Amino acid sequence: MKVRTLALGVLASVLMPATAQAEAVVLKVAHFLPPASPAHTKFIVPWCERIKAESKGGLECQIYPAMQLGGTPPQLLTQVRDGVADVVWTLPGYTAGRFPVSEVFELPFITTGREASSRALWDFSQSRASQEFAGMKPIATWVTGPYALHLRDHDVSTLEGLAGLKVRAPSRLGTKLLAALGATPVGMPVPQMAESLSKRVIDGALLPWEVLPATKVHELTRFHVEVSGDRALLAATMIFVMNEKKYDSLPIDLKKVIDANSGRETSAWVSAQFVEPDEDGRKRAQERGNAVRALAADEVAKWQAAAGPVTAGWVEEITAKGMDGRSLHEEARALIDKYSK
Incomplete structure (x- = not known):
């Protein structure tokens, strides 16, 4: 009996590490x-x-x-x-x-x-x-996919139409972009948007289409502005x-x-x-009867020109920190172009 007990004990000690490892x-x-x-x-x-x-x-x-x-x-x-x-x-x-x-x-x-x-x-x-x-x-x-503007009560078709509108900004550079376009940026994470739109704290939000269904933003806005072209307004x-x-x-x-x-x-x-999901978000907004506007090419050119100082400012900021901001920007763009061919 003692021998059998000892054998079982040895077997158990051998198997335990294997079990734990599994x-x-x-x-x-x-x-x-x-x-x-x-x-x-x-x-x-x-x-x-x-x-x-x-x-x-x-x-x-x-x-x-x-x-x-x-x-x-x-x-x-x-x-x-x-x-x-x-x-x-x-x-x-x-x-x-x-x-x-x-x-x-x-x-x-x-x-x-x-x-x-x-x-x-x-x-x-x-x-x-x-x-x-x-x-x-x-x-x-x-x-992300290209960001679009999603607005409560304003059907924006020109750069001037953004003037003074309080728009949710997704990031530091998103804040700078909205300011350069004439809007009043309001920084906040995605989960805060629905309440802010409902309470009219903001007039709209800058975000990709896929976010709309999960946050109900398509139910709280009526107008959507897309910036067409090879390059996204923001991502x-x-x-x-x-x-x-x-x-x-x-x-x-x-x-x-x-x-x-x-x-x-x-x-x-x-x-x-x-x-x-981006396509679904856009579809859901249209099914509610919301207006989706794509900016004309000449209007997009105006937005690009207005956004130019944001890029120039970033290059200056990075350079001031001891890095070659222009080189970093050129390298990033070259990599994007490489994989876009």
């Missing part, structure tokens, strides 16, 4: 939008399903939408750096000044198609802005990043799964997931 690593994934949002359903959930399948269950996600881990959207970067969350999706524009170099992709009239521009952003971030991701492992970096950069220490703690096989689902092509894939 337990899945659960990643806490946080973001700021509701679970019905395209970001949640179109890319975060599929990405989590992919890493689970490729790791044969070694990696799993516990997703926390709508800031369920607490805090506000601008605090997501701090949460992932501090390990409150293991992975977050967020906008660098919510934390002005923390991504000064890669911010070049948020300048007006610089981005083209979303997939091409997202590939360019990944390359640029890796080569020229890697220091901005200290404490984080980038999984994907991409740009925001977005990042999907992992706590660096969490990544470093993974065994080699699980690191390989994360690596295989990170990078330039993952960035392009993520950006592509928002094409259909």
Whole structure:
């Protein structure tokens, strides 16, 4: 009996480490939008399903939408750096000044198609802005679809029509752009827009079409202005990043799964997931009878000219910080052009 008991004990001690090793690593994934949002359903959930399948269950996600881990959207970067969350999706524009170099992709009239521009952003971030991701492992970096203006009561068809309108700005450069166009910018994260529109705190918002259904902005506005042409009026950069220490703690096989689902092509894939939601947002606005206006080419030229000082100002700011702002701007644009061919 003693021999049998001893044998069972030895067997148990041998099996326990294997059992513990087989337990899945659960990643806490946080973001700021509701679970019905395209970001949640179109890319975060599929990405989590992919890493689970490729790791044969070694990696799993516990997703926390709508800031369920607490805090506000601008605090997501701090949460992932501090390990409150293991992975977050967020906008660098919510934390002005923390991504000064890669911010070049948020300048007006610089981005083209979303997939091409997202590939360019990944390359640029890796080569020229890697220091901005200290404490984080980038999984994907991409740009949104073109921003449009969504207005409560004003059917704007000219630059002059924006004068004095209070418009939600998505970022530091978005604020500068709106001011250059004659509007009164009001900075706020996406979750605050609906209430601000409802209470007439703002007259409209600058954002991509895909955001409208999840935030009900199409129900609170009646007029929409698109800026046509090869270059977007504005686009925001977005990042999907992992706590660096969490990544470093993974065994080699699980690191390989994360690596295989990170990078330039993952960035392009993520950006592509928002094409259909953009089209859906535009369609829903039209189904409500809202007016969608595309600016004429000569009018777009006026908006481009008015936005010129925003780019010039960015170049001066970066140069004053000891970097070659003109060179960075030219390199970013060249990468965008390279992938747009």
